[in-house]
Amino acid sequence: xxxxxxxxxxxxxxxxxxxxxxxxxxxxxxxxxxxxxxxxxxxxxxxxxxxxxxxxxxxxxxxxxxxxxxxxxxxxxxxxxxxxxxxxxxxxxxxxxxxxxxxxxxxxxxxxxxxxxxxxxxxxxxxxxxxxxxxxxxxxxxxxxxxxxxxxxxxxxxxxxxxxxxxxxxxxxxxxxxxxxxxxxxxxxxxxxxxxxxxxxxxxxxxxxxxxxxxxxxxxxxxxxxxxxxxxxxxxxxxxxxxxxxxxxxxxxxxxxxxxxxxxxxxxxxxxxxxxxxxxxxxxxxxxxxxxxxxxxxxxxxxxxxxxxxxxxxxxxxxxxxxxxxxxxxxxxxxxxxxxxxxxxxxxxxxxxxxxxxxxxxxxxxxxxxxxxxxxxxxxxxxxxxxxxxxxxxxxxxxxxxxxxxxxxxxxxxxxxxxxxxxxxxxxxxxxxxxxxxxxxxxxxxxxxxxxxxxxxxxxxxxxxxxxxxxxxxxxxxxxxxxxxxxxxxxxxxxxxxxxxxxxxxxxxxxxxxxxxxxxxxxxxxxxxxxxxxxxxxxxxxxxxxxxxxxxxxxxxxxxxxxxxxxxxxxxxxxxxxxxxxxxxxxxxxx
Amino acid sequence: xxxxxxxxxxxxxxxxxxxxxxxxxxxxxxxxxxxxxxxxxxxxxxxxxxxxxxxxxxxxxxxxxxxxxxxxxxxxxxxxxxxxxxxxxxxxxxxxxxxxxxxxxxxxxxxxxxxxxxxxxxxxxxxxxxxxxxxxxxxxxxxxxxxxxxxxxxxxxxxxxxxxxxxxxxxxxxxxxxxxxxxxxxxxxx
Numbered sequence: 001x002x003x004x005x006x007x008x009x010x011x012x013x014x015x016x017x018x019x020x021x022x023x024x025x026x027x028x029x030x031x032x033x034x035x036x037x038x039x040x041x042x043x044x045x046x047x048x049x050x051x052x053x054x055x056x057x058x059x060x061x062x063x064x065x066x067x068x069x070x071x072x073x074x075x076x077x078x079x080x081x082x083x084x085x086x087x088x089x090x091x092x093x094x095x096x097x098x099x100x101x102x103x104x105x106x107x108x109x110x111x112x113x114x115x116x117x118x119x120x121x122x123x124x125x126x127x128x129x130x131x132x133x134x135x136x137x138x139x140x141x142x143x144x145x146x147x148x149x150x151x152x153x154x155x156x157x158x159x160x161x162x163x164x165x166x167x168x169x170x171x172x173x174x175x176x177x178x179x180x181x182x183x184x185x186x187x188x189x190x191x192x193x194x195x196x197x198x199x200x201x202x203x204x205x206x207x208x209x210x211x212x213x214x215x216x217x218x219x220x221x222x223x224x225x226x227x228x229x230x231x232x233x234x235x236x237x238x239x240x241x242x243x244x245x246x247x248x249x250x251x252x253x254x255x256x257x258x259x260x261x262x263x264x265x266x267x268x269x270x271x272x273x274x275x276x277x278x279x280x281x282x283x284x285x286x287x288x289x290x291x292x293x294x295x296x297x298x299x300x301x302x303x304x305x306x307x308x309x310x311x312x313x314x315x316x317x318x319x320x321x322x323x324x325x326x327x328x329x330x331x332x333x334x335x336x337x338x339x340x341x342x343x344x345x346x347x348x349x350x351x352x353x354x355x356x357x358x359x360x361x362x363x364x365x366x367x368x369x370x371x372x373x374x375x376x377x378x379x380x381x382x383x384x385x386x387x388x389x390x391x392x393x394x395x396x397x398x399x400x401x402x403x404x405x406x407x408x409x410x411x412x413x414x415x416x417x418x419x420x421x422x423x424x425x426x427x428x429x430x431x432x433x434x435x436x437x438x439x440x441x442x443x444x445x446x447x448x449x450x451x452x453x454x455x456x457x458x459x460x461x462x463x464x465x466x467x468x469x470x471x472x473x474x475x476x477x478x479x480x481x482x483x484x485x486x487x488x489x490x491x492x493x494x495x496x497x498x499x500x501x502x503x504x505x506x507x508x509x510x511x512x513x514x515x516x517x518x519x520x521x522x523x524x525x526x527x528x529x530x531x532x533x534x535x536x537x538x539x540x541x542x543x544x545x546x547x548x549x550x551x552x553x554x555x556x557x558x559x560x561x562x563x564x565x566x567x568x569x570x571x572x573x574x575x576x577x578x579x580x581x582x583x584x585x586x587x588x589x590x591x
Numbered sequence: 592x593x594x595x596x597x598x599x600x601x602x603x604x605x606x607x608x609x610x611x612x613x614x615x616x617x618x619x620x621x622x623x624x625x626x627x628x629x630x631x632x633x634x635x636x637x638x639x640x641x642x643x644x645x646x647x648x649x650x651x652x653x654x655x656x657x658x659x660x661x662x663x664x665x666x667x668x669x670x671x672x673x674x675x676x677x678x679x680x681x682x683x684x685x686x687x688x689x690x691x692x693x694x695x696x697x698x699x700x701x702x703x704x705x706x707x708x709x710x711x712x713x714x715x716x717x718x719x720x721x722x723x724x725x726x727x728x729x730x731x732x733x734x735x736x737x738x739x740x741x742x743x744x745x746x747x748x749x750x751x752x753x754x755x756x757x758x759x760x761x762x763x764x765x766x767x768x769x770x771x772x773x774x775x776x777x778x779x780x781x
Contacts, residue, residue: 165627165652243651311655335692337635
């Protein structure tokens with residue numbers, strides 16, 4: 001059967017066909033849909049882990065215990081998972097194990113652009129790079145067989161364009177993989193130094209064998225055309241190159257990219273007049289080619305950052321930018337993403353942004369948008385869970401300098417479970433006095449609504465123990481814990497006043513569901529009149545001061561002709577933040 | 592010869608469903624098809640785009656600047672923003688709708704009154720009142736399928752059995768509405 005699938009869907013399909021039985025992940029664009037799709041196959045047990053380290057460790061456990069397992073994440077997740085990954089490489093698998101990294105050249109939805117192929121090289125893990133959805137399926141299936149044959153975990157390196165592009169695939173049936181027997185084998189699975197030294201020798205030997213395999217892998221192939229230009233490319237860049245050069249070049253398509261095939265590369269380069277290396281981000285292939293003593297054109301011509309789309313390649317090769325229709329660019333207005341109508345972050349950040357002499361240490365999620373206008377209520381954002389620990393360090397530094405500035409940290413519920421919890425333990429243990437706000441919108445919002453330990457549901461939609469954040473933070477030792485409704489601006493102000501006056505750490509949990517969430521029965525029980533009303537402006541009372549617009553709600557608009565604000569009925573969900581901002585009491589509920 | 596269709600709009604306007612129906616229809620008709628989407632921020636009112644390419648054998652899923660055969664914009668400002676991608680003799684369909692961005696709402700920027708005029712200085716645009724036309728057949732939300740109809744007509748894809756593609760992708764409750772919307776869109780292109 002033929003079907004159009006995204007790369008993410010195809011990775012999940014490949015895992016299904018390969019007989020995978022266990023999958024774990026933490027959501028992150030552009031990888032999230034891999035586990036979402038895996039969870040739809042009844043034959044596969046799939047779960048959301050609180051972070052990537054935990055996800056990989058559980059997938060390692062499943063492999064050791066005999067089931068083929070998959071772990072998937074966005075590129076920055078690999079930094080979190082790196083600790084088990086490097087040692088897992090030493091041990092080798094029992095049942096096959098595949099680790100998916102989804103890199104983001106161009107940073108559409110990420111804080112950096114790291115090239116995780118470097119991880120495969122550094123950790124000495126075999127790696128595959130698919131170019132389209134069919135290759136996602138084929139490579140996943142091959143990876144499981146090779147993983148067991150060579151006793152190695154595999155990395156499959158995707159990029160946003162492979163993850164989120166659709167192309168046609170041919171579906172096959174699932175081939176169940178017989179579980180592998182588990183037996184006690186400390187020499188393989190216990191990484192004490194004495195064992196690890198032997199494992200390291202084995203690992204080096206394994207990489208030597210894999211380098212031999214790489215020379216003959218069907219995923220590494222030369223396609224000879226005109227020999228004036230030879231292109232070496234992996235991943236989506238292979239198709240970008242074919243778009244630009246067509247029959248006017250020969251191609252060495254590399255799909256098995258760690259270890260790289262030195263012989264194949266030398267042979268290809270000897271047959272062409274000049275060599276272009278087309279790869280996004282780092283000169284990973286290029287450095288290897290140069291090591292072989294081969295001259296090539298790589299990052300001296302092509303950019304080290306952003307996507308290497310066909311227009312970018314064309315502009316680099318021809319030396320002149322692509323011709324486009326000229327128009328008056330001053331007519332363009334920006335359209336940055338914003339908090340949705342009814343977003344429970346709005347009330348908090350509207351008020352927090354007005355505080356003087358505080359530093360706001362932020363985190364990764366929808367709420368990072370608070371850094372921009374109109375809130376300007378975020379002063380730093382680094383990585384998942386970092387808000388609390390960066391805030392701790394900053395507060396200590398201000399205190400040491402005798403500066404009275406207070407630090408407020410802000411992160412979401414899922415981010416708190418991810419790694420924020422460790423940071424809060426640090427804050428309490430090391431006697432800090434930061435104000436820590438956990439935005440509990442009852443779901444993992446940014447990545448499109450995945451369950452987490454705080455929602456009471458698993459990735460498969462089963463009910464489970466609901467871990468309450470207030471119970472957790474009290475257990476850690478936080479004495480000042482407030483659970484508030486962020487849509488109530490007075491409650492927000494009063495609680496901030498209280499916490500900022502303390503000389504001990506405090507936690508404020510702003511508890512209101514994401515306006516886009518599909519509400520659970522628990523949500524409907526807990527939250528009174530959840531987004532069922534609408535607000536409206538009384539035009540007789542509205543003086544057109546536009547103060548309400550500074551709350552940044554997309555459902556509101558100023559009508560110049562009438563000098564009044566109106567509320568767009570179809571967007572408004574009645575959160576009431578605007579009614580509290582209006583100085584004239586002009587905004588109320590619809591009748 | 593590979594053809595390139597670019598759909599642009601604002602998160603929530605239904606570009607993704609329209610491109611899903613389009614790509615499924617093209618696949619059923621025997622074309623090789625690739626589609627690329629950037630939707631990480633789409634639920635939050637940002638600009639969204641779907642790129643569709645079809646032909647005998649499609650290489651890049653991404654459309655180059657200056658190479659789109661047709662751009663269909665679900666919103667005026669997004670049409671202007673996407674002009675870089677249109678071929679010199681390409682077709683531009685614009686939904687005559689203005690969605691203010693946050694910078695406009697907060698008063699930091701003003702939505703220019705002459706966006707369509709600026710576009711028409713450079714290309715011959717087909718301006719469609721898809722939202723009003725959709726309201727006319729009973730539901731504003733069908734505007735995306737009306738705009739899909741304009742693509743089908745402009746690209747000469749009428750011979751594909753779109754009714755059965757709609758049947759496979761649309762809930763029965765909305766099926767008749769969407770079939771009608773597709774025809775309204777096709778009729779909107781002369």
